[in-house]
Amino acid sequence: MKKLINDPRNLVREVLESLVDTTPGLALLETENVLIRLDDRPAEQRPVAVLSGGGSGHEPGHAGYVGDGMLSAAIAGDVFTSPSVDAVLAGIKAVAGPRGAVLIVKNYTGDRLNFGLAAEMATAQGIPTEVVVVADDVALRDTVAPERRRGIAGTVLVHKVAGAAALHGHSIGEVAALAREAAEAVGTMGVALGPCIVPSVGKPGFTLGDDEIEIGLGIHGEKGVERMKMQPADMLVDRLVDTIVADKALKAGQRVAILVNGLGATPPIELAVVARRALARARELGLSVERLYTGTYLSALDMPGCSVSLLALNDRLLDALDAPTTARGWTSDGRIADCRRLVPTPSTFNASSYSEPRGPQADEIHSVALAVAARLMAEEPLLADLDSQAGDGDLGASMARGAEAIRALPPEAFNTPASACRAIADALRRAIAGSSGPFYAVGLFRAAAELEGRNAACAEDWCRAFSAAVASVEELGGARVGNRTMVDALRPAAEAWAKALSSGTDPVEAFAAAASAAQAGAAATEDMIATLGRASYLGERVKGVQDGGAVAVSIWLDAIRQRISSQT
Template sequence: MKKLLNDPRGVVREMLEGQVDLNPGQALLRDEDVVVRSDLPDPAARGVAVLSGGGSGHEPAHAGYVGAGMLHAAVAGDVFTSPSVDAVLAGIRAAAGPAGAVLIVKNYTGDRLNFGLAAELARAEGIPAEVVVVADDVALRDTVEPARRRGIAGTVLVHKVAGAAAAAGLPLEAVVAEARAAAAAIGTMGVALGACTVPAAGMPGFSLLEDEAELGLGIHGEQGVRRVPLRPADAFVEEILDTILADAALRAGERVALLVNGLGGTPPMELAVVARRALALLRERGLVVERAWCGNLLTALEMPGASLTVMRVNDALVARLDAPADAPAWPGSGRIAAARRLIGVSAVPAADVARQATPAGVAVRRAVLAAASALEAAEARLTALDSAAGDGDLGISMSRGAAALQALPDAAWAEAPAALVRMGEALRRAIAGSSGPFYATALLRAARALPAEPAPRDWSRALTAAVDAIAELGGARPGDRTMLDALRPAAEAFAGALESGRAPGAAWEEAVRAARAGAEATAAMRPRLGRASYLGDRALGTPDAGAAAAVVWLEALSPQFAH
């Protein structure tokens, strides 16, 4: 187990101390793991207090929602373990007054028992207290009756509604009624791609094969309702939302709010992909999405996966969701556009005029398509090389570039200089990162050095111009462990061989040999530029991927110089 912790037995207290240190609107009880608002007035002047809590490991829940307009206090138990009755009672005493307290509890036996008994003890002390149970997990719809379902990520929306009702000055009975209505209006279901590791256990709660996922799980590291084959994100979204919408009997024309929740180990990129399909599907079903949020809102430690919550809303609920809130983890207004906004940017496209291709244009096309095929075949090898000392994207970048070249229309190859310009435009659009600009600049510079019907020495001058352009753009020199370590020796060898009277084919073979030697030499070079430079000596032993890619297409051009 690798975690940035000290003693697992002290993780909850240390986590809460960090939480409070970072948020001046919060305070921590000295003798209990309870976070309260730091601006609470004297008990007699307090309105209804809203409390929640449960086991830790769900961060930012629950302490992250302590703040004006949401929770007055959050009670933290050990990881995935309900807090004690005494801790809950201490939270009630610290946050509530004669107006009473609402305890929002997820539907787990330990939480219901401990929060319920604490509420009873609070009543005995003269503090009115009511429990609102959240049971939003629709994955259990065929397993247990609705009242026995688990409480999961939809609880965050109940926090928001209850907190807004309390902030509006409503009495206890009214806050409880709104909280229960909110809890009844939500349905949630999740999917996990792997397990999480409870610090005290030191090992994952279950294991999955690379092609498996758990569908319909809770928030405590447990397995789901069923194990399913791994599938694309859209397919998971569709199955989850189909289940939620069927359970809630939502129909076209109804209004909803959407919550896309990460379980702790899912990057924002993947959550956004999920949110994109969720919004589209809800709209396809004729539902009006009034509000939507996306992020890690109620997690299961570092579990990779996500859950979707759909809440049926009306004007009153939307008003509560829109009410001001100053809790550090509340993600904001949730307002979204009625549809995706796409804005076109005007551009001056290159004009492809249909005309008879010149012999040079025909030769360029033949050579470029051969190079493109070679780059596609080398994708896996280039990816492996780039992964060793970079970000691992060069293989797919080169393959995308090859596809863009193959897709150029016939008219793009009419003559050699124009073909190079069109190639540069295609690579600029197709290849992200640094390779696209380098190759596009090189091709544009080479095009300016070529006549319409170039001779071998014209091609040599064009290659040298292209290499010079890459050096100027990136600031690299031979020896810096870049593509220049292959390209510069190739350009020099080609020029020298032609100057000495070698035939073009033989001269190009010398260029390729020089490129291979230069690329192989990069394995012993300490990188000075690019991401590889961050690795220092750790990059040694593996050739530079950019130089290796250059060798791939240089080799593929060899047969063309025999024509």
């Protein structure tokens, strides 16, 4: 296990110190792990204080929600461990005045006991304190009674509602009532793709097979209520949303807010996919989605997975969600578009590629292009493996997409040598992302310019066009032989082809010499240190592996060689 921490025993304190150091308006109690919002007003002038907390490991919750309009203080226990009664009481006394305090507590035994006893003690000492328990985990609907359900990510929405009520000067009874209304109205369900690792334990809390997930988990590294096979994101989101809707008895027309929450190791790209489907599914069920929040709001350390929360809205709750806050953990206003808007895509298609009269080499050119596509498809695993050892691993998939784009071109695209080069350039430019697409496109466009006006091309024409294409790739990328790029195969091939033709070699054999030179050039990259491209970041570590881009060049040149050899 590798973690960017010091002593696990000091982890929580160091996290709180970081927040105080980097966030204006916050302070830390000297001897307790309690983060507070600074308030210079005398205690008797302060509004109702809203506090929450619990075990750490849920960042940005709970300390990330300390700020105007949300929490007055957050009490942090050790990772996944409830804070002590004394810590909670100290937090109450640090921020609350005679108007009292409301404690937002997730429904775990330790939290209820420690926060509940602290509330009793604070009340006895003249600070009226009420406790609002959040038990939003609908995954337990068939397992335990509603009052025994866990409190999970929906708690963040309750923080926001209670904090807004306090900001507007409401009484302790009014703040607690609105918070309880939100707690009753919210339902949450989660899915984990893997376990988390508690720093002090140093190993996962459970194990999952490569194709297994846990449905209905909590936020403390525990297992869910069901283990099942991995499914596409949309299917998982539908199950989460449908379960919440059924449990909360939400009907068509009900206004709702959705919270899509990452559990710690889920990247934004995946949360966006979940949010997209959660919104769509809610609308399919007739719900009126007024707000949608996406991000990591209440994590479970480094657990991969997410939860979805639905909060049934009325005007009071929506106003509270929209109220301003300075809490840095609340990162979005949640507003969404009323519908997905699509506008026509401007055409980037080169119509001239299909307007030339059919020439005598059309069928031959088309067959060669299809042979290249077939070979690139077959070699996808090899190219992916080479690129994964020295780059980001996408070369195989990119070249396969390019091959499919070539296959999809209509026969008339190959009417002339120039039209074929332009059409393939357009296809690869659209199909291949990253650097490969532009490099191939610029080379093919340059080749098309060399072949323009020819109904058919001889070997010398093709050779000149190929040399021009290689030169354009060198100009665009700045690579030369020895930089460990596709040029290490392209340049030797161009020179070998031109040399063979100039010496009177048979055209087919001359091209075979070019293909052979490309293979030798690609093989030579195995001993090179990259000086351009992503592989250059790895230095000596790429030695021993051939450059994927150069190998790809050698593959499609050899495919052309095989095809033209079989046609003679």
